[in-house]
Amino acid sequence: MTYASAVSEIYGDLIRECVACRAERISYWRQKNYQYTDSANRKEFHIYRCESCGTGFLNRPPHSQWLQEIYQYSGQALTKPITLEEVLAREVEFPNCTVDAERMSRQANRLNSSGNRRGLDIGSGFGFYTQALKKAGYQTVSINPGKYENDVFRKLNDDEPVAVMFENYQPTEPFGVVVMSQVLEHLLEPDQAISKVAGLLATGGVLACAVPNYNSFLVKLLGTKDNACLWVPEHVNYFTDKGLKALLERNGLRVVKTEQITRVPFNALSKRLSLTGKAAAVVDSLVKSLQAPFANVMHYFGLGIYINVYAVKK
Numbered sequence: 001m002t003y004a005s006a007v008s009e010i011y012g013d014l015i016r017e018c019v020a021c022r023a024e025r026i027s028y029w030r031q032k033n034y035q036y037t038d039s040a041n042r043k044e045f046h047i048y049r050c051e052s053c054g055t056g057f058l059n060r061p062p063h064s065q066w067l068q069e070i071y072q073y074s075g076q077a078l079t080k081p082i083t084l085e086e087v088l089a090r091e092v093e094f095p096n097c098t099v100d101a102e103r104m105s106r107q108a109n110r111l112n113s114s115g116n117r118r119g120l121d122i123g124s125g126f127g128f129y130t131q132a133l134k135k136a137g138y139q140t141v142s143i144n145p146g147k148y149e150n151d152v153f154r155k156l157n158d159d160e161p162v163a164v165m166f167e168n169y170q171p172t173e174p175f176g177v178v179v180m181s182q183v184l185e186h187l188l189e190p191d192q193a194i195s196k197v198a199g200l201l202a203t204g205g206v207l208a209c210a211v212p213n214y215n216s217f218l219v220k221l222l223g224t225k226d227n228a229c230l231w232v233p234e235h236v237n238y239f240t241d242k243g244l245k246a247l248l249e250r251n252g253l254r255v256v257k258t259e260q261i262t263r264v265p266f267n268a269l270s271k272r273l274s275l276t277g278k279a280a281a282v283v284d285s286l287v288k289s290l291q292a293p294f295a296n297v298m299h300y301f302g303l304g305i306y307i308n309v310y311a312v313k314k
């Protein structure tokens with residue numbers, strides 16, 4: 001079956017209010033096209049922007065059925081198996097998920113005043129967040145539909161993720177910590193998801209949430225060529241810290257901490273300049289030493305690549 005014949009290619013409903021803060025003043029921002037293969041037709045997507053909180057979103061977005069079909073080829077659902085060794089080797093070269101998972105679990109645990117030691121990892125991926133929650137002393141439940149990711153997860157955690165989409169998950173007991181890393185930007189109905197999360201948290205429990213920043217310097221610099229935040233159409237929402245806060249607080253959560261994260265692979269610049277040998281080594285070490293001060297300046301102006309938010313259930 002070819003890609004073209006597999007895809008239903010239906011757009012979802014027209015969106016009339018901001019997906020984050022529900023303001024009705026939204027306006028057209030830019031167009032970004034999606035093309036899976038050279039032979040496939042280009043599909044047009046329009047990005048709208050909220051004039052109140054600045055959050056962006058696809059309008060109209062792909063229909064959920066279309067989005068699910070895209071995920072069979074791309075995105076979180078890997079198209080071929082990957083081994084735990086390969087995943088760990090990537091982490092050794094560019095420590096990323098492990099660092100984020102440990103920081104977010106530590107912070108969430110510190111802010112959790114519910115006394116509840118159960119942790120829920122929504123979109124658990126390879127399992128680094130579950131691993132970090134376990135290390136922090138939590139009894140975990142992990143949800144992830146991706147088969148190849150779950151194969152790695154089992155080896156890393158010696159545990160079984162629940163292979164369902166979050167909307168189909170039916171929990172019986174509350175949680176003290178819920179982690180959603182790189183999930184909300186994929187959801188067609190982020191408001192429903194957050195409302196469900198709020199219902200799952202014990203009073204005083206914490207949601208730790210990470211999303212790409214629509215205000216990042218990458219989006220300002222590259223416009224729609226940016227693929228960290230504006231990865232169309234897998235990402236359907238492009239949050240700002242203001243929009244994310246509005247979404248969480250509307251659903252009975254109180255934002256207690258927000259931080260930005262910026263990490264650029266140290267060899268990104270030398271690769272882009274096609275440098276090798278000594279020249280590459282010099283540029284790489286320069287990038288390494290400038291990375292922290294650069295990130296600090298970006299974060300000061302709210303231009304970091306990712307937003308991390310911690311919100312407490314009232």
Ligand SMILES: [Zn+2]
Binds near residue numbers: 022
């Ligand atoms: Zn808004």
